[in-house]
Every structure is written in C-alpha cells, then in structure tokens.
Amino acid sequence: MANSGFVNIRRNVDDKFYRYRMPLLTTKIEGKGNGIKTVVPNMSDVARALSRPPTYPTKFFGCELGAQTSFDEKNDRYIVNGAHNADRLRELLDTFIDKFVLCKSCKNPETELVILKSGRNEDIIRDCKACGERTGVDMRHKLTTFILKNPPVKLKKGKRGDAADGVGGAADGDPANGEEGQNDPGAESDDELTKKIKAEAATLSKETAIAKEDWSADTSPEAVQQRIKALADNVAATSIGGDDDGSDDDANSPYSQLGTWIDDNDETDPAALSIAIYKKAEELGIAKKHKTLPVVVQALFDENVLTELPNYMALIKKLVTSEKHEKALLGGFERLVGIAFPDLLPAIPKILMTLYQGDVLEEEFVKQWGTHVSRKYVDKDTSKRVRKASEPFLKWLDEADDEDDDDDDE
Structure with a gap:
C-alpha cells in the first residue's frame, strides 16, 4: 500500500503519513574516465x-x-560531473532542504524564496506560507550567488487572479497563464473524455456488497443480522466532535496509528478489511473525525485506485457524514494523485464520478471544490493541477444540469 518511491521531505520525520512528500532522488552514472558524470x-x-x-x-x-554541473532544461537533464552515489546526493539534498527550503521557524517546507534589495545589498529569505515567518538563508553559501543571478520566477496571475506560490512554477509544462495542457496536441479533449465518463458512469455501482453489513467486531452471519439495526442507529446518532486530538501529520496521533495499522494489515478481502478499518477507527476514537479520511485514502489505495475504490465505497460512505468530511476525502485524493501517483491525474474525473455515483459527494460541493484552489492538503500548484484534471467531470455535471432544466421547460 505504501509507495516506496516517495519519501518525506524531512526524511528525519518517521511518519508514513507526513503531509509533505517528494520522489526519492535517483542517479545514473554515465561515461567513463575523465568524462564520467552523474545524471539525476x-x-x-x-x-x-x-x-x-x-x-x-x-x-x-x-x-x-x-x-x-550542467543543465539541459529543454531535455530535462541535470548533471553533476564525476561519479557520485545516490545515498551521498540524498544526504546533500537533505542539507539543501534544511538551508533553502524549510522554514527556520516552523520547519515547514511550504516556503518560497524572495530576494530583498537594500541599496546595493541583496538578501534571500524564505517566506513561509504556513506560519507567516520570513527567515533568511546563509548568504555565505556559494549557491546564493547563483540564486541572485538566476532569481526565482513567480507565475503571473491567472484567470481567477491567483498567483502561483513557490518558484519555477512555469516550468515542467505549467504555462504561466494557468491554462495547463490547452495546447498539448497529444492531450485528450474534454469532449472525448466526457463521453467516456458518461459511458462508464452506467457501469458504476451505487452500492457494494457490504453496504448493508454490520461494522462491529463480530462479523459472523448471526452477529451481523442481530446488530445491523442497532449499529445503524448508533452511527446516525453520533455527533461530530472537533478534531482536537492531534494532527494527521503527527506520528503519535491516532490518525497516524490508524494509517500504519492499515498499511501493515494483510487482509485481502475488501469487505472484511472495511469492517476492520471502521472498528479500528472507532477504537481510536476517530471514526467520525474528518481528518480520518485523508489517512484512509493514502493508506488504502495505490496506483490501482480505479479498480480498488468501488470495493471500499461502503466504508467511505460510513466515514463521510458532512461537507467537511467530503472536503477531507478529496484532500486525501489530492495527496494520493497529486503527490504519490502523479501519473494518475487523468483518472481524477473517474474517481469523482465513482464517489458521486456512490452518493458520497454532493453536486454543489464538488462544483465549489473544483473552482477553489486550496493549500490545506497539498501545495497550491498541486491543488491547481488536480482541479484542472477534474474539469471534464465538472463539465459533465453542468451538462447534466442543463438537460434537467430543458426537461423541466417541456
């Protein structure tokens, strides 16, 4: 369930569900003799x-x-002369992160570099979007000279007036006007994808085989039949308390305990695992907490999420009890698709369709979510990419509304 290709940005944080993650740095040695070099x-x-x-x-x-060092940005090649093993470069990357990424005050990586000029002097600071602190970098380091000569680039404001946070945001196929993918000749058109979504929507089941099963400790047929009504009444009557029992980023919190427990669980039957997860969440006192949703999503799903999700819809429906829970659920999928498995971005419309057809997401909430970028669960650029990928589904919703309005007018 865990993705070994990703590590925590702060690698000294031993928490599988730490919010900020990055791909594990890889290296490739090329050439020989005096021409040997390390490609990243x-x-x-x-x-x-x-x-x-x-x-x-x-x-x-x-x-x-x-x-x-040499850079070929057009061909995406970044080279360090000489032979250097991956472990050594990963250690140096940790140092770079500490010196030029992490906020010195809160140790959060949600910062951008800003150059401040005072007369002839120039200073580089880390502007933290998490705590608001501005902390300087060590201007004695040689890298600062390179940064001053090659300053950070901020995106211009897009159609909704929101500038991208961070630096270098216009690279890697993200145009500065915020219209990613519009000029990609190989990209699938919204119309084509919308047709596929409509075609597949009919095959998405609104209920799973365990939708009517009990979620208590005893899963025998007799116990299930005896407790269905009692448990359903109990779940409906449970009020939603505040999530003041720790962060889902805290390794000692009940959320991380649940995530680790799911990650280590060997149960292969979705029905049995769903019941066990709900029981464990109740045991930890977080079955009705909205922060439970991102943890469950990250621990339960991987690159096969499209085939896995229908099997766990009953569990998700039990956990989602408010709009706040819906937002947290999609926050979990933002992390899963936007960070852990970015190749799955095109699958976002199908994920949303599955959740919508399963009566987990409300239409008005999805529309609002799709047009409001948020840094609550991922960085702003990732949030934008996920919402951009969701546009075919949002378009499908609008078209469905238009058809309903036409029917009413007849």
Missing part, C-alpha cells in the same frame, strides 16, 4: 515537490562536491 533523472520531479527550480539543488550539489 528525476531532478525535475524532486524540485517540483520542493517548489524550487531543478537548477538550484543541482548547483547546490556542485558547490558541496566541488564539481562542475
């Missing part, structure tokens, strides 16, 4: 997770190793 194939992906241009960490490696 996924530098762009790592840098994107850090909201920094890929040239910054690459140049940092060169400064620390006393080696020349």
